[in-house]
Amino acid sequence: MNLTSVKSKGVRTSSASISINSIQNGSVTNTSYLNSDHKSFLTATIRPNKTAHSIQIDSAQISGIATNNASKSEKLTYSVGVTNSSTHPSREIQDVSNTSPFKIIDGTLNVPDQATGSPQLHRNTPTTIGITVDNLSGNTNSTLFITRDDENEVIGQRGVSINTFNQKESISVDTAHPGGDVKAFLVANSTLGDSDYSTLEQLPPNMTSSALSTDSGRIVTADVYFHNRSYSSPQRNKIVVSFARVSDTIDEKTPFFVSLHPVNSTGYILKDNIIANSKVLTGWNDNVSLYFNTTTYKRGIFRSNRYAVAIQLARDYSGGDWISPRDSELLRNSDLNEQFVSDGVADGGVISITTVSTNVSCSEGIHIKRNESLNKPVYSGQPICYRSPSDPKSVELHKISKDNTTRVVSVGTRVNNSSYIQYNTSLLSSGTYYIHTNTGNTRKFDIIGREKKDISLNDSPSRVAYADSIKTSLSHSVPDLELVLANTTGNSTTALEMTTTDTGPTPVSVNTYASPNSSAFVTTGSGVDIESVTGHTDPLSPGTYNLTLRSEHGTETATDTATVTVGPRSTGNLTAYTTRAASAGDFANATEIREAIADGTLAPAATATANDTVVYGVNASGLTGLPAAANASLERGEDLARLDGLSFGVAPADADDANGSTEGEAVGRMPNESAVHLDRDGLFLVADGEHAFGTETPPDPGETFEGTFRVDDDRLRETAANDRHRVTTNLTYGALDPADSLAENATPEGTAGTNQSLSSNETARTNQSTSGNETAGTNRSLSGNETVGTNQSISGNETAGTNRSPSGNETVGTNQSISGNETAGTNRSLSGNETAGTNQSISGNETAGTNRSPSGNETVGTNRSPSGNETVGTNQSLSDNETAGTDQSRSANATVETDRAFGGTDRRP
Numbered sequence: 041m042n043l044t045s046v047k048s049k050g051v052r053t054s055s056a057s058i059s060i061n062s063i064q065n066g067s068v069t070n071t072s073y074l075n076s077d078h079k080s081f082l083t084a085t086i087r088p089n090k091t092a093h094s095i096q097i098d099s100a101q102i103s104g105i106a107t108n109n110a111s112k113s114e115k116l117t118y119s120v121g122v123t124n125s126s127t128h129p130s131r132e133i134q135d136v137s138n139t140s141p142f143k144i145i146d147g148t149l150n151v152p153d154q155a156t157g158s159p160q161l162h163r164n165t166p167t168t169i170g171i172t173v174d175n176l177s178g179n180t181n182s183t184l185f186i187t188r189d190d191e192n193e194v195i196g197q198r199g200v201s202i203n204t205f206n207q208k209e210s211i212s213v214d215t216a217h218p219g220g221d222v223k224a225f226l227v228a229n230s231t232l233g234d235s236d237y238s239t240l241e242q243l244p245p246n247m248t249s250s251a252l253s254t255d256s257g258r259i260v261t262a263d264v265y266f267h268n269r270s271y272s273s274p275q276r277n278k279i280v281v282s283f284a285r286v287s288d289t290i291d292e293k294t295p296f297f298v299s300l301h302p303v304n305s306t307g308y309i310l311k312d313n314i315i316a317n318s319k320v321l322t323g324w325n326d327n328v329s330l331y332f333n334t335t336t337y338k339r340g341i342f343r344s345n346r347y348a349v350a351i352q353l354a355r356d357y358s359g360g361d362w363i364s365p366r367d368s369e370l371l372r373n374s375d376l377n378e379q380f381v382s383d384g385v386a387d388g389g390v391i392s393i394t395t396v397s398t399n400v401s402c403s404e405g406i407h408i409k410r411n412e413s414l415n416k417p418v419y420s421g422q423p424i425c426y427r428s429p430s431d432p433k434s435v436e437l438h439k440i441s442k443d444n445t446t447r448v449v450s451v452g453t454r455v456n457n458s459s460y461i462q463y464n465t466s467l468l469s470s471g472t473y474y475i476h477t478n479t480g481n482t483r484k485f486d487i488i489g490r491e492k493k494d495i496s497l498n499d500s501p502s503r504v505a506y507a508d509s510i511k512t513s514l515s516h517s518v519p520d521l522e523l524v525l526a527n528t529t530g531n532s533t534t535a536l537e538m539t540t541t542d543t544g545p546t547p548v549s550v551n552t553y554a555s556p557n558s559s560a561f562v563t564t565g566s567g568v569d570i571e572s573v574t575g576h577t578d579p580l581s582p583g584t585y586n587l588t589l590r591s592e593h594g595t596e597t598a599t600d601t602a603t604v605t606v607g608p609r610s611t612g613n614l615t616a617y618t619t620r621a622a623s624a625g626d627f628a629n630a631t632e633i634r635e636a637i638a639d640g641t642l643a644p645a646a647t648a649t650a651n652d653t654v655v656y657g658v659n660a661s662g663l664t665g666l667p668a669a670a671n672a673s674l675e676r677g678e679d680l681a682r683l684d685g686l687s688f689g690v691a692p693a694d695a696d697d698a699n700g701s702t703e704g705e706a707v708g709r710m711p712n713e714s715a716v717h718l719d720r721d722g723l724f725l726v727a728d729g730e731h732a733f734g735t736e737t738p739p740d741p742g743e744t745f746e747g748t749f750r751v752d753d754d755r756l757r758e759t760a761a762n763d764r765h766r767v768t769t770n771l772t773y774g775a776l777d778p779a780d781s782l783a784e785n786a787t788p789e790g791t792a793g794t795n796q797s798l799s800s801n802e803t804a805r806t807n808q809s810t811s812g813n814e815t816a817g818t819n820r821s822l823s824g825n826e827t828v829g830t831n832q833s834i835s836g837n838e839t840a841g842t843n844r845s846p847s848g849n850e851t852v853g854t855n856q857s858i859s860g861n862e863t864a865g866t867n868r869s870l871s872g873n874e875t876a877g878t879n880q881s882i883s884g885n886e887t888a889g890t891n892r893s894p895s896g897n898e899t900v901g902t903n904r905s906p907s908g909n910e911t912v913g914t915n916q917s918l919s920d921n922e923t924a925g926t927d928q929s930r931s932a933n934a935t936v937e938t939d940r941a942f943g944g945t946d947r948r949p
Contacts, residue, residue, distance in 0.1 A: 041082040041102070042119045049113045049144055052106040058082040062098030065089050112146030112179045147178030147205075147226045147252035153353055155262040155286075156218055156374040161348060161386040162307070170212035170376025171196060171259055173224050178205045178252060181229045185243055186213050188222050192243045195222070199229075210379045218259050219289030225251040260294055262286045262351045262371060266389035274393055276340035278331045279316060281349050285324040286371075292323045295354040299365055300330050300347055304469050307447060309348045309383045311370060315341075320354045320361040333365075344393050344432075344453040345464040350386035393453055402460045408475055414485040418473075419518060421592065424463040426452070426475050426482070432461045440472045440484070449473075495521065495591045498545055500602035505609040506582050506759040507553040507662035508720045512602070513545040514568065514589060521568070522590040524575075525550065527583050528603075532576035542567040552580045552606050553665025553755070560669045582606050582759055608761040609662025612722075614749050614769040617655040618645040624653050624726045630719035633657070633726070647774040654732035656688070658723040658749045658767065662760075666753055667718070677714030677725060685753030688725060690734035693744040693770055707748035709734035723749070733773055741775035 043053045053073070060068050063086070070085040082102060088095055100120075121136035150173060157169040171186050179202065186196040196215035204211065216239070225243065231250045237243055248254070265282040281298060288294040300316040301309045316330035330349070332339045351371045354363055370384035405423035408414060418424060428435050432452035439449050449468060452461035463475075470489035475482040498513040514521065519540055526533040534556045540546075547565040554560040557577040562570055584605045591598045619642045627633050633655060636642040648654050666685050667674050674680055680688055689708030711734050714727035730738060733745045750766040751757060757765055 041100070042079060042121075043082060043102075044079045045116060045118050046105070047080050049116065050107075050110040051144070052109070053080055053082075055104040055106070056082055056102055057104045058084050059101050059103070060084050060086070060097055060099075061101065064096035065091055065093045066095040107144060110144050110146065112177075113144045114179065115141040116143060117141055143179060145178070145180040145228055145230070145252065147180075147182060147228075148175055149173045149177075149184070149224055149226050149253045149255055150175040151222065151224045151255045151257035152372050153258045153260075153355070154372040154374045154380070155260050155351070155385050156376075158262045158373050158385045159264070159387060160373055160375075160381045161309070161350075161383040161388055162381070167373050167375035167381055168377055169218050170214055170374055171218065171222060171224075172210055172212040172372075172374040172379045173255070174210035174380070176200070176205065176209055176211060178202075178226060180252075182252065183227050183229060183232055184211070184213060185225045185227065185237070185247075186215060186222055187225065187243055188217065188220055192223065192225075192248060193240050194237050194243055195239060197237070200226070212374060212376045212379050214376055219261065219287070221256060221258050221290070223254060223256045226253045227251050258288065258294065258353075258355075259374075260286050260288045260371075262296070262373075262385040264298055264349050264351055264385060264387050266347075266349045266387040268389045268392070270392040271341075272393075274340050274342040275391075276332070278329045279341070279391065281328050281330060283324070283326045284318075284321060284328050284349075284351065286322070286351065286353075293359075295320045295322055295357045295359060295361075296351055296371070297321060297354055297363055297365070297368075298328055298330060298349050299352055299368075299370075300349050302466060303346050303348050303388065304449075307346075307388070307449075309350060309370070309386060311383075314365050315347070317363070317365050320357040320359055320363050322359040341391055342393060342464075344390060345450055345466065346388060346390055348383070348386050348388040350384055390451055392451075402455055402458075402462060405462060408482050408485065410480070410482050413483050417486045417488045418465060420465045420468045420470075420487055420489045421597075422465060424465055424475075425455070425460045426463070427459050428461055428477060429459060430461075430477060434478060435461050436476045437463045437465075438474055438476045438481075439468070440474070446476075448476075495589050495598050495600055497587065497589050497600045497602045500587060501604055503605045503607055504552065505661035505720065506580075506606050507609050507665035507756055509664060509668075510550040510552060510587065510604055510606075511547065512549075512587065513547050515543070515545045516540055516568075516589075516591070517543045518591045518598075520571075520591070522592065523548065523562075524586075524588045524590065525580075526586045526588070528586060529583065532578070532580075534573065534575040534577070536562055536573055537571045538564070539569050539571055540567055541569070544568070551665045551668050553662075554669040555579050558669065560671065579755070580606060582608055609756060609759055610660060610761045611749075611751055611764050611767060612659035614747060614767040615644055615657045615659070616646070616648070616747060616769050616771045617642040617657060618648045618652040618729075619643070619655075620652055622653055624713075624715060624728050626653075627655075627715070627717065627724075627726055630717040630722070630724055633717060633724045634721075646770065647772045648729050648732060649774045649776055650729040650738060651776065652729040652732075654727050654729055654771070656725040656732075656747050656749075656769070658688075658725075660722050660749075660751075660767075661720060662756060663723055664718060664720055666756065674716045674718050677710045677712070677716060677727070680716050680725070681710040685751070685756065686723075687750040687752055688723075688748065690732070690745050690747045690771075693746045707750055708746070733771070739773040741773060744770055744772045746770055 041058065043051075043056065047053050056073055058071050060071075066086045066088045068084050069087050070083075072083050072085075074081045074083055084100070086095060117138040117140070119136050119138050122134050151171075152174065154172060155167075156171065157166055159166050173184065178200065181202055182200045184198055184200050185194055187193055188195050195217040196213040198211070198213050200211065225248055227247055227250065232247070235247070262285065264284040267282045269279060279300065281300075284296075284298045286292075286294050286296045297320050298318045299314045301311065302313055302315065304310055314333060316332045318328050318330050321328065352365065352368045353371050354361070354368065357363055370386070372380045373384045375381050402423070402425035405425040406414070406418050408424055408426045424437065426435065432454050435452050436448045437450040437452075438446040440446055450463045450465065452463050454460075455462050465487055468487050468489055471487060472484050473487050474484045494515065494517050496515045498515060500512040501510065504510055510525075514523075521538045521540060523536040523538065524533060525536075544567055546567045548568065549563045551560050551562070555577060556573050556575070556579075561573065564570065584603065586601055587604055588599055588601045617637060619636070621641050622636065627636070633642065637657070642655055645652075645654075663686065667683060670683060670685075672679060672683050674683065677688070680686060687707045689706060689710055691706075691708030711725070711727040712731045714725050714731065717724045717726065733739050739745070746768050747770075748766065748768045751760070752765075
């Protein structure tokens with residue numbers, strides 16, 4: 041027997057066994073339970089008699105299966121077959137057939153705590169007595185028994201057919217004995233058999249234990265009477281209902297409470313909206329006080345409207361306890377014919393406020409005129425005003441339902457003995473409305489209900505430093521909002537009244553440094569405008585604040601709250617960073633700088649050269665609020681220099697102000713052409729290496745400077761976590777590397793030096809450059825008797841000084857042009873054997889220049905370059921075996937090494 045299909049329905053077959061009854065022509069030698077090939081089998085091994093007759097089996101019985109966790113199933117079968125294998129019954133099966141379909145029976149039910157024979161909100165008669173069970177299911181004809189007491193006396197029963205199971209999830213049982221704790225048993229008729237149990241007869245244990253499902257609950261009768269209430273002024277503390285009771289026929293001690301709810305436009309209770317509730321009660325109670333649940337200054341009922349009161353059980357409480365009704369539900373009200381009726385045990389009525397508060401007068405309301413259309417929607421909670429001399433209770437606010445029927449949803453209240461009638465629209469659902477009078481109706485208008493109104497605070501921080509901003513985001517779908525910032529100690533509250541033009545989310549930033557009465561206190565994104573700021577107008581102080589977003593339309597209020605701590609600010613340290621991978625203009629904001637520090641593009645440095653980009657980074661909190669309050673845009677260093685309250689500067693480290701400036705004294709000069717980037721974690725000042733030291737001209741290599749940042753503002757100092765208000769860092773100006781100098785001074789196939797050139801047997805010092813096939817070093821000696829220093833320039837037979845343009849065998853000095861065997865001084869042009877210069881004469885073997893004595897062929901004065909056999913120097917005399925000073929140039933395949941002398945061929949330009 042293959043039991044796999046049965047096992048799949050939750051039947052436990054591991055303890056199952058099989059027995060064979062009335063076997064002929066054979067005998068059973070063994071029975072077993074096997075799992076084979078992922079299938080479950082019961083097997084019986086039969087040995088045939090010696091006769092040739094076939095084996096006859098009258099019946100086989102399965103026992104030991106457990107259906108506790110089985111699920112009800114229909115048309116279930118399993119297979120029966122014969123095999124020659126005793127260990128693998130799934131193989132070689134012969135003559136297989138399936139059993140007739142059968143089912144696994146099961147059922148479920150639930151007995152909630154309930155009232156019966158009690159008043160209901162939507163009918164004028166109490167419910168017909170009956171006990172209702174719900175969540176009913178089953179798949180076999182059954183009988184539902186209701187019993188009481190430990191002896192399970194039957195107080196009600198009814199048959200439940202399969203058809204009833206298929207059609208209903210709840211049924212009610214008639215009883216003449218309601219009240220108290222009861223049990224329900226669902227018993228299959230196949231189990232019940234011919235047994236019959238009368239009212240008050242005990243249901244025996246064999247029936248209760250074999251029930252498909254059982255549950256228990258408490259049955260009571262309850263009543264509450266609201267009665268219309270009229271008050272001469274808004275009610276801010278409590279209201280009173282006439283009486284309330286719950287009777288359980290046990291000891292009349294079932295705990296309960298009464299809750300006050302608004303009703304929707306169709307008259308049904310808004311169960312999740314509890315306006316007020318009583319303490320926990322027991323038994324009969326007259327003049328029951330219901331206390332408003334909110335603690336805000338605007339709690340209460342301010343104008344006339346329809347409400348309902350309802351009974352709720354409080355099984356785990358005692359009489360007199362305070363209770364939060366958040367997790368409770370309305371007591372269900374059972375009717376024999378209708379099962380559970382809507383809104384439980386409840387009563388409705390009108391609370392009238394005969395004199396409307398001046399805070400909610402028609403000046404704040406939406407005016408409806410009979411023959412004029414309203415060109416904007418009404419938001420639920422906004423008061424509606426209508427001019428009419430009629431009795432307010434005959435001028436009704438109606439809603440049009442989906443089936444085009446209408447219902448009265450509000451009655452009016454006369455406003456201060458005027459001709460205006462006002463309507464409370466709180467909690468009305470979205471839809472189309474009109475005002476009905478005895479003389480006709482107004483034009484239709486739309487009300488946007490609470491279900492389409494939403495406000496929320498998003499992404500609010502839990503902590504910010506003083507003088508930084510509290511940044512949050514508002515989601516909203518209402519025309520006006522209020523944002524309240526209240527210190528939890530209760531000594532300050534500031535309210536921002538806002539109007540909206542779209543639904544958000546909209547960013548809002550509150551500057552904790554700025555005064556609330558300044559325009560810098562709050563900034564908003566598009567869609568929200570600040571109308572006014574009221575309440576505490578002194579600047580905020582460190583502390584914990586409740587940030588509450590409110591939307592209030594009449595008595596309807598929606599809120600969302602976040603808590604934020606404004607902590608002390610701090611000044612940490614100042615660090616210098618450098619990079620050559622990015623220029624000063626490559627950093628657009630503080631975030632990009634922090635990313636560059638994180639990935640190593642910017643690295644801490646003690647030295648910087650003219651080719652570096654320098655970033656001074658101040659690690660400090662609470663710096664953003666001051667410039668915003670001063671309406672100062674911090675983009676450049678000069679902006680920071682003009683800002684009172686923060687100081688930054690760079691000065692030589694040995695200056696009087698360095699390493700010891702007192703408060704209020706200068707901290708050095710602001711680097712020219714610097715940029716400033718600021719965020720809530722600090723400040724960055726960015727400059728190129730030429731300007732980062734605050735000097736007009738480049739500093740001397742090796743000179744050390746001190747950068748200083750100082751907080752001068754009194755409030756920023758007073759709200760700091762410690763007395764650290766001034767931080768410094770040292771940065772040394774470094775000389776350019778030789779590679780940098782080569783890159784700056786080299787020119788293709790020619791080099792421009794400064795003022796000096798070498799000829800044969802000459803010696804040169806610093807600031808020389810090489811090009812072509814030349815090599816440059818420092819204080820180096822060339823082959824022959826020549827020596828060349830750094831930054832020499834050699835190409836062909838040409839030598840060029842500063843601003844020179846050589847060609848051919850020409851040499852050019854400052855603004856000079858030389859060709860052939862010509863020599864030129866300042867601003868001179870020579871050719872042939874001409875003479876030019878200031879008081880100079882050059883031709884052939886002539887001597888020219890300022891205080892110079894030439895030898896060789898020609899001598900040229902200031903700022904001259906040689907070509908061919910010419911020599912130029914400043915106040916120098918050159919000849920064979922002569923020595924030339926700074927800024928010399930060489931040409932033609934010369935080789936230069938540091939302090940090296942080369943033998944062999946004499947290499948001269």
